[in-house]
Amino acid sequence: MEGLHNQVFFPTTMADLFSSWARCPDAVPYAGGTDLILGQGGRSFLLPRNIISLAPIEELRRISRTERYLEIGAAVTLAEIFALGKIVPEILRSSLSEIANPQVRNIATIGGSLCCRRRRLDVFAPLAVLDARLELRTATTSRWVSVGRFAPESGEPLLEKAELLTRIRVPLESWNYNLYTRIGGIGIPTEDSASFSFIARAENDILSEVRLALAGMELIRDRSIENTIVGKSLPLTRKHASGFHERWRDRLNALNAPYPADLLRDRFLNLVEQAVMGLAE
Amino acid sequence: MTIEFILNGEDVVVQTSLDRRLIDILRENFKLLNAKAGCRVGRCGSCSVILNGKVIPSCLVSAFRIRGGEVITLEGFSLTDEYQDIASGFSRAGVENCGYCDAAKILAAEALLEQNPRPNKDEVLSAFNGVLCRCTVPRLLVDGVLAAADIRQRRLYGRAP
Numbered sequence: 243m244e245g246l247h248n249q250v251f252f253p254t255t256m257a258d259l260f261s262s263w264a265r266c267p268d269a270v271p272y273a274g275g276t277d278l279i280l281g282q283g284g285r286s287f288l289l290p291r292n293i294i295s296l297a298p299i300e301e302l303r304r305i306s307r308t309e310r311y312l313e314i315g316a317a318v319t320l321a322e323i324f325a326l327g328k329i330v331p332e333i334l335r336s337s338l339s340e341i342a343n344p345q346v347r348n349i350a351t352i353g354g355s356l357c358c359r360r361r362r363l364d365v366f367a368p369l370a371v372l373d374a375r376l377e378l379r380t381a382t383t384s385r386w387v388s389v390g391r392f393a394p395e396s397g398e399p400l401l402e403k404a405e406l407l408t409r410i411r412v413p414l415e416s417w418n419y420n421l422y423t424r425i426g427g428i429g430i431p432t433e434d435s436a437s438f439s440f441i442a443r444a445e446n447d448i449l450s451e452v453r454l455a456l457a458g459m460e461l462i463r464d465r466s467i468e469n470t471i472v473g474k475s476l477p478l479t480r481k482h483a484s485g486f487h488e489r490w491r492d493r494l495n496a497l498n499a500p501y502p503a504d505l506l507r508d509r510f511l512n513l514v515e516q517a518v519m520g521l522a523e
Numbered sequence: 524m525t526i527e528f529i530l531n532g533e534d535v536v537v538q539t540s541l542d543r544r545l546i547d548i549l550r551e552n553f554k555l556l557n558a559k560a561g562c563r564v565g566r567c568g569s570c571s572v573i574l575n576g577k578v579i580p581s582c583l584v585s586a587f588r589i590r591g592g593e594v595i596t597l598e599g600f601s602l603t604d605e606y607q608d609i610a611s612g613f614s615r616a617g618v619e620n621c622g623y624c625d626a627a628k629i630l631a632a633e634a635l636l637e638q639n640p641r642p643n644k645d646e647v648l649s650a651f652n653g654v655l656c657r658c659t660v661p662r663l664l665v666d667g668v669l670a671a672a673d674i675r676q677r678r679l680y681g682r683a684p
Contacts, residue, residue: 250524275584276565283562283563285544286542286543288542289541289542293541342565343653344650344652345565345568345578346565346579346653348634349565
């Protein structure tokens with residue numbers, strides 16, 4: 243990042259975009275830009291030297307819906323997704339409503355929220371539990387990956403050179419239980435802030451699906467623990483509920499890593515307890 | 524870089540570096556002073572303007588992003604009927620003018636009413652999340668926006684629904 247600028251490209255199609263990128267491989271795709279300029283309080287921005295503006299590309303701002311999926315272009319703003327109303331799964335809507343403020347949500351895009359290199363931003367946990375899939379494109383290839391694969395537990399998102407996140411496909415399923423909580427204060431995310439998402443579905447009083455994730459500096463999700471209570475009758479017995487909580491405690495203890503730190507770990511375990519006890523009552 | 528855009532209904536051209544903020548362009552190049560440079564990180568709302576129909580913090584928008592777009596500041600918005608609805612509603616509820624956050628309050632109200640003509644109290648409070656000025660108690664803001672919604676409905680449809 244430098245204050246000197248060489249060029250800003252304004253492609254209007256995906257073909258234009260990849261052609262510009264091929265001519266200038268160090269150019270940085272720029273949609274809302276809220277993450278790139280996060281916390282820069284000075285008079286002018288420190289911007290990447292070369293920029294590809296994604297705003298003019300209609301394809302990246304498209305939203306479409308089928309019976310089973312909601313497909314969202316990567317440059318769609320968080321406010322536009324929220325404005326779709328009840329089509330959007332409740333856990334994702336809860337998350338969107340708590341990100342920054344309405345004015346910032348008019349700028350920040352879903353793609354930018356997923357491509358942040360430093361950490362997993364708030365939309366990660368809901369999209370992870372919804373099993374959303376992401377389309378990644380280069381000039382010649384296209385592939386779909388899960389949120390968990392795109393952003394492994396730690397490290398930078400899985401983007402190859404000159405590869406762009408173009409679409410987010412969110413399955414439209416109904417969930418009986420939704421719990422979303424943002425941990426930590428408002429403003430710039432810190433090591434102790436994270437988003438917590440829990441969803442569950444019951445059919446004929448049998449728990450058929452349970453998903454739980456924490457997204458902060460890393461994304462934490464464990465399907466084997468989720469499966470320990472799938473198939474159980476509702477309301478859950480205290481034994482099953484506390485067993486689920488204990489497994490998460492053991493899982494975090496076994497990590498033996500600096501993340502999540504004690505405060506966040508305790509808060510997370512409290513939320514796991516709150517979520518699973520909601521199924522036991 | 525030369526940037527052409529529409530400002531308060533007029534085609535304008537500005538020669539500027541790309542890393543300048545929209546708020547500084549509006550205040551320094553066009554002498555439009557209603558939007559204030561407050562926190563410069565998108566939290567206080569005092570620099571709110573309408574960009575391509577959406578209320579945004581102009582401190583978070585770099586110059587190149589307004590190319591070909593339409594910007595409306597409070598100066599431009601104050602010439603519209605929609606502004607009169609909000610000004611009348613605020614006046615009826617006793618919301619005082621504030622030199623610091625008028626752009627934020629009025630444009631946040633407009634953004635809400637445009638999407639949701641009959642908001643409830645919680646929706647009003649949520650819409651003002653990005654307005655940090657403490658010149659007005661929240662209850663008055665809620666009353667002001669609800670009054671503005673009522674006035675707008677009467678203007679548009681001749682009655683409150």
